[in-house]
Structures are given as structure tokens and as C-alpha cells.
Amino acid sequence: MLDTFLADPLASLFGVIGMACLVSWPLFRSRTGMLTAQLGIAFGLGFHYLLLGAHTAAIMQALSFAQVLAAIPLGRRPGLYAFYLALIPVIATAAALTWSGAPSFFSAAGLAFITLGRMQTNTTALRVLMLCAGPFWMTHDWMVGSLPAFAADIASFSIGLWRVLTIRGAPAPAAAPPPAPARSAAD
Template sequence: MGAALAVAWPLFRTRTHMLLAQSGVALFFGVHYILEGATTGAAMNALAFAQALIAIPLGARPGFRRAYLATLPLIAVALAATWSGAASVFAAVGFALISLGRYQLTAIRFRAFLALAVPCWMLHNWTVGSVPGLIADTCTLLTSAWMLRLDFVAARRLAVRVT
């Protein structure tokens, strides 16, 4: 289920729906990483689950910005608490990029940051030997690239109409 949500989230049009799907990804992959013994991946996904839900009201309720920003130092805390070498670095950098993406209020910026995070998670999954993670990340990268392309084309068309 986590892999299916990982592949599907980029296909959603609204930021809220993308975040809801990502919370599911984090929940399922968090359990997967626990079972694999990948503690940093599990910790980052636990944080990602909460963060995705906190990020939903960012645009409508500015007070949530503080709550969201309060999750960022927890990346370093989780990294230090679960340190296991390169896999930890890849998971933390990947989650930091995801965190920057979730703070964006426009779908195109959101997608761009999250697409940048996928190679980090691919390296994490390679390092910890997560075949489901590698497959999901490869497919996520493809769907993310496709949706970014569609967003850029739509933005270009809108810019042409305005000028």
C-alpha cells in the first residue's frame, strides 16, 4: 500500500491531496523500515507522517507555520539518535528536502522539492537493501517528472495568455 501511495501522490492535483497521500506513504514505509531495521528511515517517516498532516493548513492558517517549522530541528535530533552511517545521511537529507517542499504553498514548487528528495531516498533504500523502496522511488520519480512537466506546460500557457 505504501508503494502504491508513493507512486500515486504526484498524480494528485491539490496540495492537500498530495499531503494526505504522503502521510499514508510515511505510515506504511515507517513500518517497513522498522521491519528492515532501518531506524533512521523509520524515524524520518514517523516525523514525515506528523509533518504532512501539520502542513495541510499552512496556506489558510498562518499559525500552523510555527508548528510546522518546529518539526525541522527534529530531523537533526532523529539523525543523531538513530545514526547508522550513510543511510542516515541519505534519509535525513531526503526528508529535509521533503520538508522544504511541504512548506511551499504552490503545487509546482512542492513537486519540485519532493522530486529532488527522491534520489536521496533511493540512495537510502539502496544502502539498507529495501527493494520495495527502490521500486517505489523509481516509479515516484517518473510520476513526479511527468506531473512537473504538465505543471510547467500549464504555467507557460498561462503566462502566454496573460502577456
């Protein structure tokens, strides 16, 4: 994996761009922030995979970029669900047309979970579905020899899991104390 990283500096540069975004998206609190970081993932890793010759993954990242653009306004514009849902069969078609065995399966399966996640307007549901995608992308990135993506997958999964556990396990905010009774002038 290190040999691949060192052999192609341009692919590695794009991989590092994608890596930075992949590691940072779980740290965002808002859905829009998380999705905006995912644009950077799709851009960086899309070119990274293309330069490595992982064509299915490169196409999955291009579709991912389009998905994010449609997903960001989903909460405000429900009419975009139709466009968003129309991308799902495109994932399967793209995987079939660029099939290269197990790596194609793992990249398509990973994007399928991500697709379901991005449809969520609840940030916890988005995070959980993104975590489900993690093992598929980790396996893919190991198989294609992508050191930046594999390392970022592990870090992103760890940070994402930590965020889900701390969000779900966080105590509810304390209720404000009742107002003190009004004092009369005689007190």
C-alpha cells in the same frame, strides 16, 4: 534486495502500502490530495523501515507523518508554521541519535527536502522540492535493501518529473473569444 522482500512478508506488506502511496502522490492535482497520499507513504514505509531495522528511516517517516498533519492546513492557518519549523531540528536530532552511517544521512537529507516542499502552498514548488528529495531516498532504499521503496522511488520520481514538465510546459489556456456584437432587429 529481492531476498529481503521475500524473507519478511509483514515488512513487505507495509512496503507495498507505502509503495502504492508513493507512486500515486504525484498524480494528484491539489496540494491537499498530494499531502494526504503522503500520510500513507509515511505510515506504510515507516512500519516497513522499522521491521527492516532501518531505525533512522522509520523515525523520519514518523516525523513525516506529523509534518503532513501540520502541512495540510498551512495555507489556511499560517500559525502552524512555527510548529512545522520546530520539526526541522528534530529531524537532525533524530538522525544523530539513530545514526547508522550513510543510510541515516540519506534519509535525513531526503526528509529535509520534503520538509521544504511541504511548506510550499504552490503545488509546482512542492513537486520540485519533492523531486530533489528523490535521489536521497533512492540511495537510502538501495542501501537498506528495500525493494518496494526503491522501485516506488524510481516510479514516483519519474511520474513527478513528468508532472512538473507537463504542468510547466503546458500552454496557457486560450482566452475566451470576445462576445459577438449584438444584432439589431433590422439585421
